[in-house]
Amino acid sequence: MEVLNKFITIKRHIEGAPQESDFELKTESISLSVQAGSNDVIVKTFYLSIDPYQLNRMKSYSSSQKAHSFAVGIIPGEAIDAFGLGRVVASGHPGFEKDDLVAGVITWGQYSVIKGAVMLNKLDTMGFPLSYHVGIFGTSGLTAYGGFFQVCKPKKGEKVFVSAASGSVGNLVGQYAKLFGCYVVGCAGTKQKVKLLKEKLGFDDAFNYKEETDLKSTLKRYFPDGIDIYFDNVGGDLLEAAVFNMNTFGRVAVCGVISEYIDAAKRAAPDMLDVIYKRITIQGFLAADQMNVYADFLSTTADHLRNGKMEVLEDISHGMESIPTAFMALFSGDNIGKKIVQIAADV
Amino acid sequence: MEVLNKFITIKRHIEGAPQESDFELKTESISLSVQAGSNDVIVKTFYLSIDPYQLNRMKSYSSSQKAHSFAVGIIPGEAIDAFGLGRVVASGHPGFEKDDLVAGVITWGQYSVIKGAVMLNKLDTMGFPLSYHVGIFGTSGLTAYGGFFQVCKPKKGEKVFVSAASGSVGNLVGQYAKLFGCYVVGCAGTKQKVKLLKEKLGFDDAFNYKEETDLKSTLKRYFPDGIDIYFDNVGGDLLEAAVFNMNTFGRVAVCGVISEYIDAAKRAAPDMLDVIYKRITIQGFLAADQMNVYADFLSTTADHLRNGKMEVLEDISHGMESIPTAFMALFSGDNIGKKIVQIAADV
CATH class of the missing domain: 3.90.180.10 (Medium-chain alcohol dehydrogenases, catalytic domain)
Incomplete structure (x- = not known):
């Protein structure tokens, strides 16, 4: 036919x-x-x-x-x-x-x-x-789950920053991090998104990066004790500001750099002295590398959804x-x- | 008195x-x-x-x-x-x-x-x-040994690039990497240093970065099959060029960024798309974190010296x-x- x-x-x-x-x-x-x-x-x-x-x-x-x-x-x-x-x-x-x-x-x-x-x-x-x-059960979910648990290697109570936090991957990273027992702050680009992160997704806090003029100070305000984990979907200025505010042995999972996709001039130049003295690890990853946790990801996520603990x-x-x-x-x-x-x- | x-x-x-x-x-x-x-x-x-x-x-x-x-x-x-x-x-x-x-x-x-x-x-x-x-038995040696073995996590046969390769740490990294069974290329800033790397220290190859105009092409020439490990003492352009030429699952150990010490404007802005797609890890470290291999470092290095396998x-x-x-x-x-x-x- x-x-x-x-x-x-x-x-x-x-x-x-x-x-x-x-x-x-x-x-x-x-x-x-x-x-x-x-x-x-x-x-x-x-x-x-x-x-x-x-x-x-x-x-x-x-x-x-x-x-x-x-x-x-x-x-x-x-x-x-x-x-x-x-x-x-x-x-x-x-x-x-x-x-x-x-x-x-x-x-x-x-x-x-x-x-x-x-x-x-x-x-x-x-x-x-x-x-x-x-x-949530596709590559976005696996990226969030594998990226957070395998690349960021979180410990309970750690401070997590997620950019593009209302996006397909970011919103799930924030939810997994909260369910795991981390303190989570997200950033997004509208008031409505910020409200959603705080009120619907249970982020500890959130801010609109478009309302901020000095991202280093902004992150200092939201993380007075420093950032342990940065799940990066954005790159550029935010990555630089996160590295500046990172704690010793902090981890940056580089999932995407959407600000750099459309403008290569926005490329991040993080301060490598911070990277050295704070022994920061910056690691790129793909969902394809996370297949070893695929079964675990599916069952854990399905459980959370059935128990009403995650929002889609x-x-x-x-x-x-x-x-x-x-x-x-x-x-x-x-x-x-x-x-x-x-x-x-x-x- | x-x-x-x-x-x-x-x-x-x-x-x-x-x-x-x-x-x-x-x-x-x-x-x-x-x-x-x-x-x-x-x-x-x-x-x-x-x-x-x-x-x-x-x-x-x-x-x-x-x-x-x-x-x-x-x-x-x-x-x-x-x-x-x-x-x-x-x-x-x-x-x-x-x-x-x-x-x-x-x-x-x-x-x-x-x-x-x-x-x-x-x-x-x-x-x-x-x-x-x-x-060699002080922090320079421990930095080279711990940084190479614990941060770079080398496998035999991997391709290693070392910058500031005639410097206190770089020359030892190159020697440890050669003794371990890697392919090693170093860069330095004079003809004399390049000659020394190749003729005295046994590097597989070496070049004078001051004679090069396009470091991405230079590294492509020295590493036609890509770089697996970059031991970075320099930062700036060289870090960017190394990331560009890196293989999948490549590792960058950030030991120092001497080009950025005296000029912060030279800060590296590596292409994060490379970092993501090639799943590159960029990790800062200090000798102080390497104390768990201190005894091993001392005995291994002493053996190499007694056997005439390392130059000081x-x-x-x-x-x-x-x-x-x-x-x-x-x-x-x-x-x-x-x-x-x-x-x-x-x-």
Whole structure:
């Protein structure tokens, strides 16, 4: 059976912040059956995870592109692979059957043909809504959980600072840290987000970085006894200010540097004398390195949700056409929580 | 008995590179006997270790000063504490007797009165020259050994880059790394130093950074397969270039940032996207954190020396009056190996 498949692509490489005009909605005709002998899996998309790191893949050159398979450059005009979930409509792969619910690397399209079913897994919903599986149970959740517990190596009572704290990863880091017994302060870019962090997510405190003029002093005010752990989603000035306010043997988990994605001139230059004398560790990491705690992450998070101890922050838009706007919102700070696009309902 | 004690002090706080005029040779009259009931130890100085980190302590303000006891600010006009060794001339402390050979924190002076014998230890020369005990067996050696083995966590065959590689710590890091089975490239600031690294110290390769215009390309040339470990004594451009050329799961041990000591504007702003995608760890450390390997460090290093497997690079000047020049040489690159001042002979 042939169907029309709508998908989003980039018209050209993107430098700086993404614009509506950088994107194009394309339509192609595809067959919904796999060729004999092929081990392809064809997936109908239900939900897509919208993530800032994709912008690096859209640049004409990023030194990170050659360094890692997760950062392979996106080619203008072609489908954009992304984390999402849907149902198998046809499979030549022995591990998958028609109607299997699957999650993994699909595309910003209505249908995806996954060669060899690479990076695709059957999905057990565990009784939770489907959307949770591209957010809190997806790479955002694993990034937060693995990054906090394995990279930050927290001790109870430690002081934790989280930037972009209402974002997809930050809000979960803050919640895990609170449940673990840390003191947690987050920062975000609007009054509404700050209120949400304090009132809904249970952060000990929060502030709007846009209202601050001297971030070193700001952090000194929120952490009079210093910061033990900084979970960095932002980079730039905030990273410098956090290092300045860090305690001895402090740890910085570098998860993302969104302020630097759209402006390389904002790169952080932390004071290395602080790094030396305070024996600070600054460590970059990826969710892919955290698979050793994946089972633990799933069960712990499911328990917290069933016990009403965690909140799920989702920001869901609908339809292929909404993808560019949803993506751009990540860089203008318009989203709260996990940005998700629903492409089709599971009916 | 009263004697005249010559000591060096700073006239004022120092910003930027140190100048001859920043220092003053003072003379005071001191008693070479301890008061009844005191637990002081009076030490006659033989050798002093001359170290770049002291410059940070001479600044009017350094954020690291408040962070760590090793970085306590030096007060103009007062004696400057420093690592060195000598003989006890009088002791009120039960752990020390007259004529004991001791090493530890004394002063840039002919005699030091050590209140309570804090940070002073009896010295076992193990049959090696006295000067070795302020260099290769002192904090420089422990910094190199602990920093390389505990912070860099090397594996055999890994590619190691060392900056300031003919300096007190760098030359030892390179030698330990070679003996351990790594591939080692060092950089230094003169042709003579580069030749020494390759011909005398057995580095696999070395270059003069002053002859290079694009350090990223330079490191690419010396490490076509990337850098696994960067032992950083310099900071600034070199740190950025090393991060750019680093392999996945690379480690940067930040031991010193001499280029930033005299010019904070040279601060490194490494590309955090590289740090994330390549999961790089950047870690500051101090010799004081490496005491758990102290015994191992001493015995391993002594064995290497007895077996002729390590070279000792010393740059010894003589007399109190030579201290300012010796210290300034650290920042102009005039020293080769460990900078030491001999204050008196052990006669």
